[in-house]
Amino acid sequence: MKKLTLIILLVASTAVCRAQNTTAADQQAMAMLKNFYTAYMTEVAVGNSHNFVKKLTTIQKKYCTPALVEQIPALIERTDCDPFLKAQDSNVENIKSLSFKKDARAVNLFIVSYTDIYRHNKTTIKLTVVKQKDNFKIASVF
Numbered sequence: 001m002k003k004l005t006l007i008i009l010l011v012a013s014t015a016v017c018r019a020q021n022t023t024a025a026d027q028q029a030m031a032m033l034k035n036f037y038t039a040y041m042t043e044v045a046v047g048n049s050h051n052f053v054k055k056l057t058t059i060q061k062k063y064c065t066p067a068l069v070e071q072i073p074a075l076i077e078r079t080d081c082d083p084f085l086k087a088q089d090s091n092v093e094n095i096k097s098l099s100f101k102k103d104a105r106a107v108n109l110f111i112v113s114y115t116d117i118y119r120h121n122k123t124t125i126k127l128t129v130v131k132q133k134d135n136f137k138i139a140s141v142f
Contacts, residue, residue: 029129030100032136033112036063037084037098041114044082044090064138065130075141083141086123093117108139 039059047055060069075083082088094114103109103126113124128140 025131026102029110029131029136030102032063033100033110033127033129033138034098036138037112037114038095039063040084041090041095041098042092044085045092045094065132068137068139068141084125086125087116091117 036059040056040063043052043055043059057069060072064072072083079086080088082090094117097113097115097117099113101111101113103111108128108130110127110129111124112127113122115122126142127138129136130139131137
């Protein structure tokens with residue numbers, strides 16, 4: 001009986017340790033996404049036209065891979081909306097409803113969602129996040 005209990009505890013602790021390793025990386029990626037979306041949505045909501053594009057580009061370069069930054073103008077043209085917001089504008093109040101989740105079915109896939117305070121509809125954005133050197137970066141958005 002004691003051996004069985006010991007084996008169960010050993011297997012359970014091994015599973016928890018593995019889950020914590022994955023969770024730590026996922027938490028770091030989600031923290032990066034939260035920082036990105038907070039900065040990005042704030043700039044879209046309150047940015048003035050003088051440095052607006054430059055500030056958005058600076059935020060994108062900080063949090064996205066160079067390949068994605070290069071693709072953003074084409075994504076905007078193709079969809080007629082901001083690919084990170086799936087909208088043409090934002091409101092600072094929308095930041096309060098942001099949620100971040102790791103998609104367990106796909107490697108490096110994260111789901112960001114928020115509720116628009118005016119239309120009361122939930123917007124969902126899927127992002128691929130990769131680790132480059134010591135930082136996590138957004139590699140694709142869809």
